[in-house]
Amino acid sequence: MDTHSTTQPALDLKSAAEQILALLGSIEDRQLDGPTPCPDYAVRELVAHLVGLTTAFRDAARKDFGTTTDTAPASALPVLDADWREALPRLLAELVEAWHSPAAREGMTRAGGVDLPGEVAGLVALNELVIHGWDLARSTGQEFRADEADLRSSEAMLTPAEGDPGGSDIFGPPVPVPADAPLLDRVIGLSGRRPDWRPGD
Numbered sequence: 792m793d794t795h796s797t798t799q800p801a802l803d804l805k806s807a808a809e810q811i812l813a814l815l816g817s818i819e820d821r822q823l824d825g826p827t828p829c830p831d832y833a834v835r836e837l838v839a840h841l842v843g844l845t846t847a848f849r850d851a852a853r854k855d856f857g858t859t860t861d862t863a864p865a866s867a868l869p870v871l872d873a874d875w876r877e878a879l880p881r882l883l884a885e886l887v888e889a890w891h892s893p894a895a896r897e898g899m900t901r902a903g904g905v906d907l908p909g910e911v912a913g914l915v916a917l918n919e920l921v922i923h924g925w926d927l928a929r930s931t932g933q934e935f936r937a938d939e940a941d942l943r944s945s946e947a948m949l950t951p952a953e954g955d956p957g958g959s960d961i962f963g964p965p966v967p968v969p970a971d972a973p974l975l976d977r978v979i980g981l982s983g984r985r986p987d988w989r990p991g992d
Contacts, residue, residue, distance in 0.1 A: 802890045802913040806938040807920035808883040811841065811927065815879060818931050823871070826991070827930040828984045831868070834930050838879070839869035841923055845882040848916035851902040852889035852909075860901045890916065918945045922962065922982045925975070929988055935975070942974050949981035 823835040832840065843864065850859045872878065889895055896909040907915075921941050928935035951965065963983025968976050976986035985992070 801893050802896060802917070804887045804890050804913075804917055804920060807917055807924065807941050808887050810935065810937060811920060811924045812880055812883055814924070814927050814931065814933050814935075815876065817933055818927075822931050825930060828926050828988045834927070835871040836869050837923065837926055837930065838875055839871040840864065841927070842872070842875060842879050842882060843869050844916075844919050844923070845879065845886050847902050848912065848919070849882065849886045849889045851900045851912050851916070852886070852892065852895035854898075854900055856901055861904050863904045886916070914944060914948055917941060918948050921945045921978070922984075925979055926984075930990060932990075937975055937978075939974065942978050945978045946974070946981065949978065951981075 818834070818838075823833065823838070825834045827834055827837045829837060829840075843859075847859045847862075847864075850857070890913050896913050898909055899906055900909045900912050901907070902912050902915065921937055922945065924937070925935045927933075949962070949965070966980040966983060966985055968980030968986060970977075972980075972986070979986045
């Protein structure tokens with residue numbers, strides 16, 4: 792009898808989701824028009840992007856394909872719905888639950904119009920929460936505390952392959968950061984952002 796299972800382990804997005812959830816209650820309506828480290832996004836577009844990616848990766852985990860999984864994020868500037876304060880916490884909870892199922896990481900799935908292995912999609916979802924969580928915290932003057940394991944996952948995903956200085960296709964070219972900088976700063980630099988970015992820069 793074969794006692795070895797090929798089932799993928801569950802992926803825990805809870806910590807990364809909770810970091811974002813902790814930020815939402817302190818965002819004031821007047822801050823929604825403020826700048827973010829994402830050049831094309833004000834805070835409202837950043838939050839709308841979080842709503843969209845949370846929905847898309849929830850459905851990717853469920854293998855529930857359709858408009859939410861087939862639309863590239865750059866196809867249009869995201870629009871923030873009026874109910875975002877209620878919708879995003881619910882979507883974050885659903886995302887965590889969906890990826891907690893080992894079946895989510897089995898086989899192929901789709902997100903942003905791209906087909907990719909489930910195990911890769913889950914790590915992309917985690918990275919999106921980490922990087923955009925930092926974006927949201929920095930844009931609204933809040934502290935961001937990422938889990939070290941989540942940061943290590945993002946670091947592995949974003950570190951350029953040997954001989955490829957361009958880095959990940961997900962974000963912009965890496966920004967040089969001292970090798971002895973905090974892990975969070977190094978990860979943010981790998982994502983193409985300045986770790987010292989502040990609104991008004």
